[in-house]
Amino acid sequence: MADRFEDLRVFVAVVSAGGFAAGAEQLGVAKSAVSRRIRELEDRLSARLFDRTTRRVQLTGTGREFHDRAVELLKCLEEAEEAASSASCELKGRIRVAAPVSFTTYCLARAVSLFLDRHPAVTLSIDTDDRVVDLVRDGYDIAIRIGELADSSLIAQRIVTIRHVCVASPALIERLGMPQRPEDLARFPGIVYSIRDASSYWRFADNVVASVTSQIDFANGDAVREAAIAGLGVAMLPTFIASDAIRRGELCMILTEHMRPPIAMYAVHPSMRNQTARARAFIDFLVDSFGKEPLWDRDLFGDRTTEGSQTPAKNVLATTSK
Secondary structure (H helix, E strand, O other), X not given: OHHHHXXXXXXXXXXXXXXXXXXXXXXXXXXXXXHHHHHHHHHHHOOOOEEEOOOOEEEOHHHHHHHHHHHHHHHHHHHHHHHHOHHHOOOOEEEEEEEOHHHHHHHHHHHHHHHHHHXXXXXXXXXXXXXXXXXXXXXXXXXXXXXXOOOOOOEEEEEEEEOEEEEEOHHHHHHHOOOOOHHHHXXXXXXXXXXXXXXXXXXXXXXXXOOOEEEEEEOOHHHHHHHHHOOOOEEEEEHHHHHHHHHOOOOEEEOHHHOXXXXXXXXXXXXOOOOOHHHHHHHHHHHHHHOOOOHHHOOOEOOOOOOOOOOEOHHHHHHHOX
């Protein structure tokens, strides 16, 4: 029976990693061992689970159905193991998390040491990707997502408020002047975060969408920030990416009175029924760590009369006056 569960783990790893070699690397075993297990599994089932070509490996229809069952069985096994060891009150096992690249770099990576200190038998595997992943298909326990969530069967837990600011370098503002309205951005070059479409990226309060001509785009928020610091254009960034550069005077917040309302960051997971105790504990940790006023927004904004309104701190914008 143990070997059969190991076959399932190997099969799920190949699917989540996107191939035999990547699955073997994820498991820390040889590719030949993975190939052998999959071949023996297909022989035992008398069914082909993968369509193999020279370039990629893709699930068959039978493979997709088997994968869904395999993920559920492995979750049930984890729950049984946790229940059996609950007397020790010690969380054990691996938590696989998908999280945005920049948030992981600036916020999450620094915070998780406390969680690991509390739970030394838990291991964290955090994959950084700004694109939306399929939690069930790719085998994640939790995904951290920013913004509006698509309707789905996923369960969401709010973590923290996320604010966006429009920013530009002092040199660019000196050259082109301080914009007073979103429409004024038409005279500015723009730097685009390519994962977002322009209608949502350049959206301001009251659903006003600025018309900005862009010559460059990046699929990474850090790169957008660095290009803005270099004076290549205006950009729209979450404050956890832009705040340090703003405080150093490398970037200026502009059009703050026109900024769209804040959004939220969520931890999403497939279902309560299949959620492990360690995953629940990690979500609780995220809420406890980030759920109050974000450290990265501290002193960045002045008084806020409502959740959607924000008045810029005068010392931050002092560098933007001409």
